[in-house]
Amino acid sequence: MNFKCKILFLIFLVLLSFSGCGKLDESVSQSNNAKIQFIDDDGKEISLEKPAQRIISMYSAHTENIYYLGAGDKLIGGYNCIYPPEAAFLDEYDYKGDPEQVIAAQPDLLLIRPFIRQKAPDYIKTIENAGIPVVSLYPSSFDEFDEYINKLALLTATEQNAKKLLDDFHNEINTIKELTSKQQDKKNVFFESTDINIRTVTPDSMAGLAIETAGGINLAKDAKPIDQGSTIAPFGEEKILENADKIDVYISQRGSMNSGGDLISISQRPGFDTIKAVKEGKVFVINEKIISSPSFRYVKGVREAARFLYPDLMDNIDEYKNDNIATRRDFAIMAVKYKHIPIFIPSSSSYYSTEHKGHTFGLFEDIDWNDKDFDYIETAVENGYVSWDKGEGGKEYFNADKNVSRDELAQWLFVMGDFKNVDVNIPIDDLEKSSHKRIVQILVDNHIFELNNGCFEPERYVTNNEIIKALSCLDVH
Amino acid sequence: MKKLLMFLTVGLFVFAMAGCTNSQSVSESNSKGEQEVSENKDSGEDSDKVNTDESKKAILVVSFGTSYNDSREKTIGAVENKITEAFPDYEVRRAFTSGMIINKLKDRDGLEIDNVEQAMQKLYDEGFGKVVVQPTHIMNGYEYDEMKEAVKPFEAKFSSLSYGTPLLNDDKDYEEAIKAVMSEIPETEDKDSAVVFMGHGTDHPANSAYAKLNDKLKEMGYDNVFVGTVESTPDFDDVLEEVNNSGAKKVVLYPFMIVAGDHANNDMAGDEEDSWKTMFKKEGYETIPVIKGLGEYEGIRNLFVEHTRAALEG
Numbered sequence: 196m197n198f199k200c201k202i203l204f205l206i207f208l209v210l211l212s213f214s215g216c217g218k219l220d221e222s223v224s225q226s227n228n229a230k231i232q233f234i235d236d237d238g239k240e241i242s243l244e245k246p247a248q249r250i251i252s253m254y255s256a257h258t259e260n261i262y263y264l265g266a267g268d269k270l271i272g273g274y275n276c277i278y279p280p281e282a283a284f285l286d287e288y289d290y291k292g293d294p295e296q297v298i299a300a301q302p303d304l305l306l307i308r309p310f311i312r313q314k315a316p317d318y319i320k321t322i323e324n325a326g327i328p329v330v331s332l333y334p335s336s337f338d339e340f341d342e343y344i345n346k347l348a349l350l351t352a353t354e355q356n357a358k359k360l361l362d363d364f365h366n367e368i369n370t371i372k373e374l375t376s377k378q379q380d381k382k383n384v385f386f387e388s389t390d391i392n393i394r395t396v397t398p399d400s401m402a403g404l405a406i407e408t409a410g411g412i413n414l415a416k417d418a419k420p421i422d423q424g425s426t427i428a429p430f431g432e433e434k435i436l437e438n439a440d441k442i443d444v445y446i447s448q449r450g451s452m453n454s455g456g457d458l459i460s461i462s463q464r465p466g467f468d469t470i471k472a473v474k475e476g477k478v479f480v481i482n483e484k485i486i487s488s489p490s491f492r493y494v495k496g497v498r499e500a501a502r503f504l505y506p507d508l509m510d511n512i513d514e515y516k517n518d519n520i521a522t523r524r525d526f527a528i529m530a531v532k533y534k535h536i537p538i539f540i541p542s543s544s545s546y547y548s549t550e551h552k553g554h555t556f557g558l559f560e561d562i563d564w565n566d567k568d569f570d571y572i573e574t575a576v577e578n579g580y581v582s583w584d585k586g587e588g589g590k591e592y593f594n595a596d597k598n599v600s601r602d603e604l605a606q607w608l609f610v611m612g613d614f615k616n617v618d619v620n621i622p623i624d625d626l627e628k629s630s631h632k633r634i635v636q637i638l639v640d641n642h643i644f645e646l647n648n649g650c651f652e653p654e655r656y657v658t659n660n661e662i663i664k665a666l667s668c669l670d671v672h
Numbered sequence: 673m674k675k676l677l678m679f680l681t682v683g684l685f686v687f688a689m690a691g692c693t694n695s696q697s698v699s700e701s702n703s704k705g706e707q708e709v710s711e712n713k714d715s716g717e718d719s720d721k722v723n724t725d726e727s728k729k730a731i732l733v734v735s736f737g738t739s740y741n742d743s744r745e746k747t748i749g750a751v752e753n754k755i756t757e758a759f760p761d762y763e764v765r766r767a768f769t770s771g772m773i774i775n776k777l778k779d780r781d782g783l784e785i786d787n788v789e790q791a792m793q794k795l796y797d798e799g800f801g802k803v804v805v806q807p808t809h810i811m812n813g814y815e816y817d818e819m820k821e822a823v824k825p826f827e828a829k830f831s832s833l834s835y836g837t838p839l840l841n842d843d844k845d846y847e848e849a850i851k852a853v854m855s856e857i858p859e860t861e862d863k864d865s866a867v868v869f870m871g872h873g874t875d876h877p878a879n880s881a882y883a884k885l886n887d888k889l890k891e892m893g894y895d896n897v898f899v900g901t902v903e904s905t906p907d908f909d910d911v912l913e914e915v916n917n918s919g920a921k922k923v924v925l926y927p928f929m930i931v932a933g934d935h936a937n938n939d940m941a942g943d944e945e946d947s948w949k950t951m952f953k954k955e956g957y958e959t960i961p962v963i964k965g966l967g968e969y970e971g972i973r974n975l976f977v978e979h980t981r982a983a984l985e986g
Contacts, residue, residue: 579945633956
């Protein structure tokens with residue numbers, strides 16, 4: 196290194212240290228204003244000098260909410276978190292493992308919930324003894340949700356975001372409530388939380404409230420908790436079968452903590468074929484994470500419950516009755532709403548460590564989990580209703596603005612429906628141009644698509660109106 | 673000095689605590705239960721004792737397991753019941769080989785199901801002298817090997833211990849299994865329909881059982897019946913090619929697994945874009961999945977009874 200270089204290097208170092216100092220002063224002065232004090236849900240007094248910068252969250256709802264609050268970049272680790280999709284790639288810390296791993300990661304905040312302290316008191320104590328602040332939060336009822344979010348916001352310096360998110364959250368819940376409250380034909384609902392002894396939820400639990408908000412009448416509105424403080428309530432097969440003809444909608448909760456049945460297993464239980472909802476195919480499975488977990492995603496669970504109860508009201512697609520050329524995004528929304536299928540939510544904590552032959556939920560380069568149509572797009576793709584594209588290095592793209600051709604529409608429609616081979620074999624002059632000859636032939640034979648001078652015109656783009664017309668054929672087939 | 677002492681105490685405490693949690697996680701993850709076995713040895717029991725009272729007889733039915741509570745009783749439960757009916761002098765017990773499923777059922781549903789070691793230890797402790805271990809596995813794959821491995825330490829502890837064979841062991845089994853299943857599948861009558869069985873598949877050499885089954889079906893005249901696996905060969909593309917060549921217009925999917933659990937519900941019949949149902953539909957086939965585990969076929973249950981009979985008479 197010559198002399199000039201040495202001088203330059205020295206000046207650089209001096210500048211660097213000054214800029215560092217500036218930052219240090221700033222953060223110190225900020226911290227004096229931002230002193231955080233509250234009692235956490237383990238009854239422990241929390242006092243922090245400044246918002247956290249390196250957080251390990253051991254509860255998936257905390258993780259989700261921190262991402263919603265816009266502080267996802269402050270998270271350095273999680274436990275069994277798979278939503279939002281980026282949370283699945285956080286380093287994993289397990290309270291059943293070695294606390295030294297947490298200590299070595301040097302977080303400035305470990306977020307837990309009371310359940311974890313009860314399960315692993317020594318683990319938590321070891322981390323506390325190492326001087327790492329541990330905050331335990333869990334809203335025991337829906338009424339405490341705002342307070343809980345505000346505490347998370349304090350810890351992550353996102354109070355402004357929290358206010359807006361909470362306003363939006365409550366507005367959306369109220370909008371659903373208002374919509375469904377006007378329905379004359381009230382639906383009776385049974386909510387199954389586990390299939391062992393067929394248990395339900397308490398009426399004041401988050402799931403219980405979701406049924407109420409969605410405009411349903413909870414068959415188990417008098418259910419009492421199985422243990423004090425629990426949201427699980429005994430119900431039993433006998434009482435269900437007594438009310439078999441009254442149950443309009445049967446919702447079953449599944450996930451790592453709950454094992455409700457599904458349409459097939461429920462309908463195969465002895466006597467259950469007499470249940471009105473089973474006879475009418477109104478058995479729906481909902482992921483516990485969106486209906487029983489204190490996260491902003493709860494609004495999705497409430498909306499889903501309302502869709503199960505009042506599909507026509509919640510899944511209206513009148514706004515697409517126009518002659519605009521349709522895009523993939525348009526089709527995805529129309530398809531999911533038209534079929535009234537539940538939104539796709541991965542449930543297994545190993546979802547991202549398992550290889551998927553098709554699309555992996557949440558990994559489109561061009562669709563963010565905050566996209567307003569995220570659930571419709573992911574659900575349509577996961578059900579094979581709409582195509583997507585693979586780019587360089589296996590990257591996945593939805594290409595939401597891409598127009599939809601007749602050839603594509605034919606394939607997607609065939610996957611959505613149950614079309615039969617009618618063996619008419621109407622001649623199609625340009626069938627060779629289609630990538631899905633077998634499907635096009637069946638759909639033309641079934642008069643789902645009309646020919647133009649003997650041609651199918653596979654490459655021609657379709658309008659929204661044409662899609663709605665094509666979807667309406669699914670009712671017949 | 674005082675400070676140093678305190679530091680040491682705290683340090684030791686932290687170390688001990690860390691140690692505690694460590695060993696806890698080991699014992700939790702060690703679902704194979706080696707620990708339980710050695711604990712029993714340490715408890716002063718005479719581990720060299722051989723149970724000779726052959727009037728105390730038991731059949732241990734060993735299954736992989738499933739977390740689908742409804743399906744479990746219709747399949748594994750039904751096989752166990754059939755064996756119980758056939759051999760009234762025997763006490764019939766259940767064990768699962770999947771530690772993951774045992775743990776899941778315990779955590780989620782509070783159900784306690786023994787692994788093979790635990791079940792064997794209990795039979796031993798309770799003084800059974802004659803034990804037959806009957807797997808409900810499809811073939812001699814990893815699960816079967818692991819089961820034998822787990823029973824091995826107990827082999828000398830009973831005056832009579834024998835193993836039943838899995839579903840597909842010798843040539844006759846293939847024929848019997850095909851007869852048992854096909855007699856309950858109506859679609860083979862329809863020449864426009866292809867019947868596709870979805871097996872699990874494994875990287876164990878025993879995976880050849882699926883190809884053999886596929887060949888045997890053709891040999892027995894089932895030209896439109898095909899076998900594929902989720903995790904190995906023949907895979908979906910192999911089956912698709914066979915279906916394409918068969919000229920079928922419709923595909924009927926059946927699991928070739930004892931339990932219609934996760935694979936049957938999701939990988940075979942699920943609505944996901946990569947399920948076999950959706951993939952066949954994308955190719956233009958009218959596709960009908962049937963959720964029926966092998967344990968739900970009367971003929972298959974009888975085959976397991978016969979395998980048990982061979983073991984206890986042999």
